[in-house]
Amino acid sequence: MRIIVQKFGGTSVASPEVRELALRKIEKARDQGFNPVVVVSAMGRKGAPYATDTLIDIARSAYKYIADRELDQIMCCGEIISAVIMTGMLQAAGMDAVMLTGGMAGIITDEHFTDARILKCDPTKIINLLKQGKVPVVCGFQGMTGENEFTTLGRGGSDTSASALGAALNADIIEIYTDVDGIMTADPRIVENAKILDCISYGEVCQLAHQGAKVIHPRAVEIAMQKNIPLVVKSTFSEAPGTLITNIAKEDTGGSAVIDRVATGVTYLTNIVQVKVHLDDTMGTDASFEVFKTMADNGISVDLINIHPGEIMFTINADHAEKASIKLKRLNYEFEIVEHCAKVSVVGGGMREVPGVMASFIEALSRNKIAILQxxxxxxxxxxxxxxxxxxxxxxxxxEKFGLSN
Structure with missing residues (x-):
């Protein structure tokens, strides 16, 4: 049995007209001999009636600090609404479609509400439905605990749902449908001549996602990589082939050879502050441990860590700047916080052991008089x-320096 998992994001299910386009993608997969498993996100983005952020705002209108467990119960509603509507559309088109929540589909998670991790994915129910010729329509972004309580998988969780189901089902391919034609070499809002990548490795796309690219969730890529299942990121709104994510670019994909590129893409993260902790000669390595343990104990994630004699530097999300400042003052450390920073990254599997990459990187910034803070x-x-x-x-x-428009 040839299985394809097709995930449709919020913009791909936001209106009847767009859902009609999604329907055509599902019909095409069936015509090609695949058994589709459809995964859907909540409809639209913030401001849309059933978007996840809208539901969160409704819940918090009663109490700003509503507990995560209760928040998960309303956040699951967006995907349920979306899945019911998509199932109805498929049924109207003559398909024997069946709606499933994440739990019904076999996605079992831990009890870390609002950011749960998948413990196991039991595909038995879906396999039985596929054998009966049915099309399962699964709520993305959600699972269920061993105590049968709804959980959500964090931002981008529908991608994770699709990959988890694809891995459990040993699917032939996982398609991630969105509103762009594929993964680009840079944000097209900044770089007008950014290009769609034909093919990219699992490792490279994970790096791009971790460093700020928002086309696919890195957890989804990591899960697919475990079973070596190809992922394709493509648009619901066009027939463009999209970007193939796999281990090696194969000649028959028509894609460019990933391994021969020094750089694959440029991405960035904003809303960052830099923290500089000043140490005197009497402070040893215990000071570094104390600083980072304090950050960890208070739920503050750190990045870009540099430790030098007399100074510790790291970055944190700007939302945690006030909390970090309070904690460092209590430890009696001298420190400074540099606000309004951003992290810019060049990613490429081909840069390993290639001389001159760092020099090219620094040259590109220095020629444009861009100060490097870390x-x-x-x-x-x-x-x-x-x-x-x-x-x-x-x-x-x-x-431009790394020739990504060529």
């Missing part, structure tokens, strides 16, 4: 901290 690199990425006002110039200069 750097960090790995085998597949180089990131710098810059002032948020320099994002556009930084992304454009790096995109």
């Amino acid at each position: 750097t960090v690199d790995s085998h597949t990425s180089i990131s710098v901290l810059v002032l948020q006002s320099d994002i556009g110039a930084a992304v454009k200069s790096l995109h």
